[in-house]
Amino acid sequence: MPTYLTIDLGGTKIATGFVTLDDVGGTPVVEDLRTIPTEAARGGDDILRRLAALAADRVRERDGLAGVGIGSAGVVADGTIIAATDLIPRWTGQRVADALAEATGLGVGMVNDVVAHGLGEAHHGAGRGHACILSIGVGTGIGGALIEDGHPVTGAHAVAGHIGHIAHGLGRGVRCSCGTDCGHIEPVASGTGLAALYNLMKDDATPAVAGGKDVSELAAGGDAFAAEVIARSARALGEALGGAVNLLDPDVVVVSGSVAESGALWWDALRAGFADSAMALTRAIPLLPGELGGAAPLIGAAVAAAQVIGEHACPQHPSIASI
Amino acid sequence: MPTYLTIDLGGTKIATGFVTLDDVGGTPVVEDLRTIPTEAARGGDDILRRLAALAADRVRERDGLAGVGIGSAGVVADGTIIAATDLIPRWTGQRVADALAEATGLGVGMVNDVVAHGLGEAHHGAGRGHACILSIGVGTGIGGALIEDGHPVTGAHAVAGHIGHIAHGLGRGVRCSCGTDCGHIEPVASGTGLAALYNLMKDDATPAVAGGKDVSELAAGGDAFAAEVIARSARALGEALGGAVNLLDPDVVVVSGSVAESGALWWDALRAGFADSAMALTRAIPLLPGELGGAAPLIGAAVAAAQVIGEHACPQHPSIASI
Known part of the structure; x- marks a missing residue:
């Protein structure tokens, strides 16, 4: 070996x-x-x-x-x-x-x-045994990779996989790390984006948060507004993912990263958004948590x-x- | 031969x-x-x-x-x-x-x-000579296909390419042919969608239209509201396409179909939306009209x-x- x-x-x-x-x-x-x-x-x-x-x-x-x-x-x-x-x-x-x-x-x-x-998740983690894997990492930013028959699909200019920079209406008007504010999913669904969405949605009396972890901790402590922000953010990501899956039709989607480790509230909303946006023919494609951390x-x-x-x-x- | x-x-x-x-x-x-x-x-x-x-x-x-x-x-x-x-x-x-x-x-x-x-456009039309082509047809509905090294990418369940069913905020609340109303691009950017968007955006005094062709004809006849609807619809499609290109990174995008033949107003808005949504690394990927009709x-x-x-x-x- x-x-x-x-x-x-x-x-x-x-x-x-x-x-x-x-x-x-x-x-x-x-x-x-x-x-x-x-x-x-x-x-x-x-x-x-x-x-x-x-x-x-x-x-x-x-x-x-x-x-x-x-x-x-x-x-x-x-x-x-x-x-x-x-x-x-x-x-x-x-x-x-x-x-x-x-x-x-x-x-x-x-x-x-x-x-x-x-590649790690595809060969030795949650994607093991599948031919076509869409891997998405939801952390400070949102990144992705498409693995086909064990090899990464890199695209014509080695750029393929930038799934954080696909369209979603919730991101409209929110500046993305790539510079646009026409509506990408990353600025409202990454860890940073979760905090940005919280700060956008909150009223003046609510203190601002500094990062996605703060929102997760508030929600874990029973804060209903923080929970609502997490649900909104994860549902939007699920809708965007459903669209990507309609386009790519992978065997499985593997979802990793610090935000993906934030618990059932986030996952339930992600799966609900995905089920709404995926077509009948792609709805059964499983969203699996990464196994390798x-x-x-x-x-x-x-x-x-x-x-x-x-x-x-x-x-x-x-x-x-x-x- | x-x-x-x-x-x-x-x-x-x-x-x-x-x-x-x-x-x-x-x-x-x-x-x-x-x-x-x-x-x-x-x-x-x-x-x-x-x-x-x-x-x-x-x-x-x-x-x-x-x-x-x-x-x-x-x-x-x-x-x-x-x-x-x-x-x-x-x-x-x-x-x-x-x-x-x-x-x-x-x-x-x-x-x-x-x-x-x-396949036709990739081998003998606008995609000729390129390794990776995203083909999109904008007609009654919106369909797509990804051609890599001359062969279609069909996905794990033969469903890949459904680019009409990717997310865009403009479609939120508008019923898509796939059944969702969570926000797909097709119901506001296909020919049918152009008419739906016109009817949604118009005031009560304006008569409804029956199809996308009506909107194109009104705009061609100098109707500023119809032109605004076309620009809004095409810009949204361009934004959605920019996101898809960030994910897929093809050499070229070939755009065909009856709506794509509706003229410069539509194409200019499509390209503006694309330029806003594509990242710096994908912005130069050309959107080309289909050549084979x-x-x-x-x-x-x-x-x-x-x-x-x-x-x-x-x-x-x-x-x-x-x-």
Whole structure:
């Protein structure tokens, strides 16, 4: 059973660990997690230097590694970051897979971090055994990935999966992280969006909240207004998801992320909105909670590495590839 | 250059013709169109009997046909209608490809009619030369198809492509053909939807319209209110399309159908809504008018036949297949 060094690189932290994939479908083993701060403000060159040093260091800890897998924030194509938000300055253009291959001497599989999450859930989590999985992560933002026959669908410009940026009327007039206010689902259904919706819907006498967690905690404490906001937000997301499922027709939808862990109130409203918006032919498609939690991106990065090294190795560049 | 008998079966009429595909990318030749009424109310068994007789008849007109291609209303899988609306009673369950193969002695390629339209535009129309095409038809209803590497993406239950049934706030409270009123784009952006939106937005003194064509004609005649309705409807569709493109990331979007032929007012609003909703990374994806008009489904049916007969022939069932 091969073991990979895996990396999950986000705007706040860089998590690493050793993931051993069980070929016969057992649960992967994730070991020896070590996390460092991304220190994003220091910019892409500095991050990549520290990342390569960390990878070289970690590879020395373990004999016989089969390769390196990384899921990174930003739009990933051919092992390079082709676009990134201002959250990580000068991350765009960084040839991450090259740098990791050079630092470790191992083959590298690289995907976007949301795609890594989806790959993990598709192969070893809630999507196991299905051919076509729509994975959606509802946390600070909303991300998505479509996994078909085990491989991510990346689209024509490596951008596919941005399910937070599909239309929903509840988002109209609320600024989305992508810049529009014409009505996307993310600004009213992510964790940040839950807080934004609460602050928009509340009366002047009610204090504003700072984040989605505050809304969840108020609702858990019996606050009826916070519960109403959560139900409204989750129902809207369910309606948007129903529409996406009418378009994509996956076998299952896997829903993960901190907001998705907020309880039955959120899930019931999500499922009610989905049932209203999905057609008769798609209504039975199950919405399943993710099973791997925070380990999903690391496990998915290992899957990406295994796919590149096992199936997609390029004779000209045996140690560098991305899927 | 192979010639196929091709069939486009809708709720109103069954069109047939001979399509000759040019292997080197030239424009297909469509000849000898003949159309009969579907007489849908007579039900699936009767339709299939008349369809098979028509096909047998037409095959005798032309020597050396390479096969039969059909695009049919309804959800198509393995040459069978697995679901259909009440517009064609008892169409569900009809083994159409089997019946056509038996009647003609030829190999049969069968897809949904909206998929046939998309296949035609992808291979020989506005999508020519691109790997990933989102095709959308805006007529009485709104249908769509996703064509990847030349083949239709049909999803887990052969339902993929139902882009009329994605969320948009303008549709909230307006009954969609799928039954929901939680807010789909079709009931306010199809031809029927354009009329519904006009009738919803008008004041009591303004006479109601019966169809989208009435709204287009009023606008063409200088009616400012009709023009405003068209702009509102097309902008909403553009916003919904922008969201779908953020999710799917195709190379191009091909927009066809009677409403898409209604002029610059509609297209300008469509493009403005799209530009507002698409992310920076997808905004440059072109929205292109379809090039094949009403011939698209016949040409796409020929492509389906060519794909089945050339690439997907099943050794156990050499004359019957669908893609």
